[in-house]
Amino acid sequence: MESLGVLLLYPVNAYLEQELDRRCRLYRFWESPREEFLRAHAGAVRAVVGNANYGADAALIDALPALEIVASFSVGIDRVDLAKCRERGIRVTNTPDVLTDDVADLAVGLAIAVLRRIPQADRYVRAGLWKSRGDYTLTTRFSGKRVGIIGLGRIGQAVARRVEAFDCPVNYHQRTEQKSVYPNYTYYPTVVELASNSDVLVVACPLNASTRHIVSREVMETLGPKGVLINVGRGPHVDEPEMVAALADGRLGGAGLDVFEDEPNVPEALLGMDNVVLVPHVGSGTYETRKAMADLVLGNLEAHVLSKPLLTPVV
Amino acid sequence: MASAATGAAKPGLLLLRRTDATFIAALRARFRVHDFYASGAALPDYLTAAAAEPDPPRTALVVAGGAILVDAAFLDAVPSVGCVVTTGAGVDHVDLAQCARRGAGEIFSVDVADHAVGLLIGVLRRVAAADRYVRAGLWPAQGDYPLTTKLSGKRVGIIGLGSIGSQIAKRLQAFGCAISYHSREPKAFAPYRYLPDAHALAADSDALIVACALNDATRRIVGRCVLDALGPNGVLVNIARGVNVDEQELVAALQEGRIAGAGLDVFQNEPHVPPELRDMDNVVLTAHEAVFTEESRANLQELMIGNLEAFFSGKPLLTPVLPP
Numbered sequence: 001m002e003s004l005g006v007l008l009l010y011p012v013n014a015y016l017e018q019e020l021d022r023r024c025r026l027y028r029f030w031e032s033p034r035e036e037f038l039r040a041h042a043g044a045v046r047a048v049v050g051n052a053n054y055g056a057d058a059a060l061i062d063a064l065p066a067l068e069i070v071a072s073f074s075v076g077i078d079r080v081d082l083a084k085c086r087e088r089g090i091r092v093t094n095t096p097d098v099l100t101d102d103v104a105d106l107a108v109g110l111a112i113a114v115l116r117r118i119p120q121a122d123r124y125v126r127a128g129l130w131k132s133r134g135d136y137t138l139t140t141r142f143s144g145k146r147v148g149i150i151g152l153g154r155i156g157q158a159v160a161r162r163v164e165a166f167d168c169p170v171n172y173h174q175r176t177e178q179k180s181v182y183p184n185y186t187y188y189p190t191v192v193e194l195a196s197n198s199d200v201l202v203v204a205c206p207l208n209a210s211t212r213h214i215v216s217r218e219v220m221e222t223l224g225p226k227g228v229l230i231n232v233g234r235g236p237h238v239d240e241p242e243m244v245a246a247l248a249d250g251r252l253g254g255a256g257l258d259v260f261e262d263e264p265n266v267p268e269a270l271l272g273m274d275n276v277v278l279v280p281h282v283g284s285g286t287y288e289t290r291k292a293m294a295d296l297v298l299g300n301l302e303a304h305v306l307s308k309p310l311l312t313p314v315v
Numbered sequence: 316m317a318s319a320a321t322g323a324a325k326p327g328l329l330l331l332r333r334t335d336a337t338f339i340a341a342l343r344a345r346f347r348v349h350d351f352y353a354s355g356a357a358l359p360d361y362l363t364a365a366a367a368e369p370d371p372p373r374t375a376l377v378v379a380g381g382a383i384l385v386d387a388a389f390l391d392a393v394p395s396v397g398c399v400v401t402t403g404a405g406v407d408h409v410d411l412a413q414c415a416r417r418g419a420g421e422i423f424s425v426d427v428a429d430h431a432v433g434l435l436i437g438v439l440r441r442v443a444a445a446d447r448y449v450r451a452g453l454w455p456a457q458g459d460y461p462l463t464t465k466l467s468g469k470r471v472g473i474i475g476l477g478s479i480g481s482q483i484a485k486r487l488q489a490f491g492c493a494i495s496y497h498s499r500e501p502k503a504f505a506p507y508r509y510l511p512d513a514h515a516l517a518a519d520s521d522a523l524i525v526a527c528a529l530n531d532a533t534r535r536i537v538g539r540c541v542l543d544a545l546g547p548n549g550v551l552v553n554i555a556r557g558v559n560v561d562e563q564e565l566v567a568a569l570q571e572g573r574i575a576g577a578g579l580d581v582f583q584n585e586p587h588v589p590p591e592l593r594d595m596d597n598v599v600l601t602a603h604e605a606v607f608t609e610e611s612r613a614n615l616q617e618l619m620i621g622n623l624e625a626f627f628s629g630k631p632l633l634t635p636v637l638p639p
Contacts, residue, residue, distance in 0.1 A: 116430055
């Protein structure tokens with residue numbers, strides 16, 4: 001695929017960049033001002049590679065007349081204008097499955113970290129407070145807590161399987177109940193009812209028009225002063241200012257957050273809170289998974305060039 | 316203290332643990348409590364005074380951590396003690412041989428197992444370190460956090476497959492981890508691969524979890540050889556006892572990159588933690604708290620009272636270590 005002009009929107013991964021450079025004709029979008037780049041190279045770009053935060057929006061798609069495929073280095077493709085791609089006949093691929101385990105591992109890790117206050121205890125020990133102040137406070141058991149999952153897709157199911165080993169009852173909400181597939185999980189027709197019956201609420205659904213702010217003030221208040229919110233989806237799944245306020249005044253007990261509405265910016269108020277665990281969108285951030293994601297992007301591009309079926313098409 | 320004028324006197328209890336007002340009230344409602352920490356006396360004087368009472372205490376309520384050892388000297392000082400109730404799965408602070416000779420005799424593993432899993436994910440995925448990164452404002456300033464390593468599918472070796480070890484195994488299996496273990500003898504019904512010694516286990520593991528009791532055979536069971544076998548990509552999690560691991564060797568191995576990281580809830584000389592660990596991003600440190608949740612405290616207090624009442628009414632103990 002040496003003749004494939006690929007526009008990489010951001011230095012998402014060193015190995016991917018290296019391979020694209022070696023095997024394709026690589027353009028790096030961040031190396032020159034946007035307008036200058038487009039004037040010089042727009043016509044040569046047949047493929048765009050972005051990620052969770054850098055996608056092919058309508059404006060970019062319009063500016064690339066030769067665009068044939070958008071291969072996202074992510075499973076969430078809320079930053080890609082799918083309607084525009086369909087209209088133009090542009091293919092879109094993502095990276096499902098290969099990152100499912102990592103995201104589910106992190107979701108459970110965050111839930112334990114929040115309830116058992118592991119990063120907080122670690123800070124306590126590092127500050128010498130175990131010696132000067134004595135034992136750390138009691139925390140809250142994770143095992144047996146009711147886990148509510150918004151979206152029982154690949155990631156949601158992987159979370160469910162893990163928490164079952166901790167004897168956590170699993171509840172879920174999504175567009176349709178699938179009782180025959182999940183006889184052991186309890187379906188709730190609304191997110192508020194899910195929150196009402198859960199101790200830990202995990203966001204694991206795709207971001208689209210109907211799931212934006214699916215975790216509303218009402219949901220968080222229903223989850224309550226002992227409830228814990230875990231977001232490994234997208235920042236906009238949660239009404240962030242409402243969440244910050246609810247955490248600050250105790251209407252929501254705690255949160256483990258991997259994603260935020262305006263990454264890499266995290267609301268200042270969260271940075272000083274003791275009842276939250278904050279990580280910088282590391283859900284799929286392991287060597288193993290990023291290599292697998294990169295190989296999937298490369299595999300999709302290759303399939304496209306060879307007119308073979310795409311490996312993981314979205315459009 | 317003079318016994319109550321009406322009704323039978325309450326049985327005596329030696330209380331050798333710090334605890335909260337609610338629990339002390341619950342104890343005082345049932346027992347004549349000799350509160351060691353409130354007395355301010357030295358241990359020998361406290362024990363002698365209790366033993367000198369007309370109806371000396373037959374029970375003692377102690378705590379793990381090594382501050383007070385129920386050893387020969389203790390039992391000799393208060394020979395009336397026939398039941399020692401302790402908290403902490405480990406009983407290394409109670410000299411069981413001495414207790415058995417004088418005729419004196421699994422619940423909380425869930426919280427310890429959860430904590431072990433939390434530490435393991437914390438080490439491999441750098442959760443606490445990444446949290447520090449965000450709080451320090453480094454995400455906008457320095458960009459994405461460096462890549463870490465995947466938990467799912469890793470080979471996990473557990474030293475000690477008792478109640479805690481098996482709960483850890485059950486949890487980590489659900490993450491797709493391959494579980495192996497080492498213990499004194501293979502466990503007949505354990506569906507996991509058995510290795511005959513800790514070194515062989517470490518050589519075959521990406522993550523080594525210490526979950527065994529502390530006794531003569533397991534003191535420093537993780538030393539230099541085992542750490543070297545675990546290797547530069549391996550991580551250690553210890554929720555057992557600090558002394559199960561050679562702490563100096565562990566610190567050196569971490570400093571030299573001979574192992575990749577560690578999650579530690581216990582240390583050789585608590586609450587002292589080796590200062591070299593404090594600046595490391597590849598370790599997670601907690602304050603010997605794996606068992607301490609609100610739920611386990613409530614369970615523990617019920618259980619302590621339950622065991623004491625069982626003893627005094629001649630019923631079988633709820634959770635005996637020695638046969639009644």
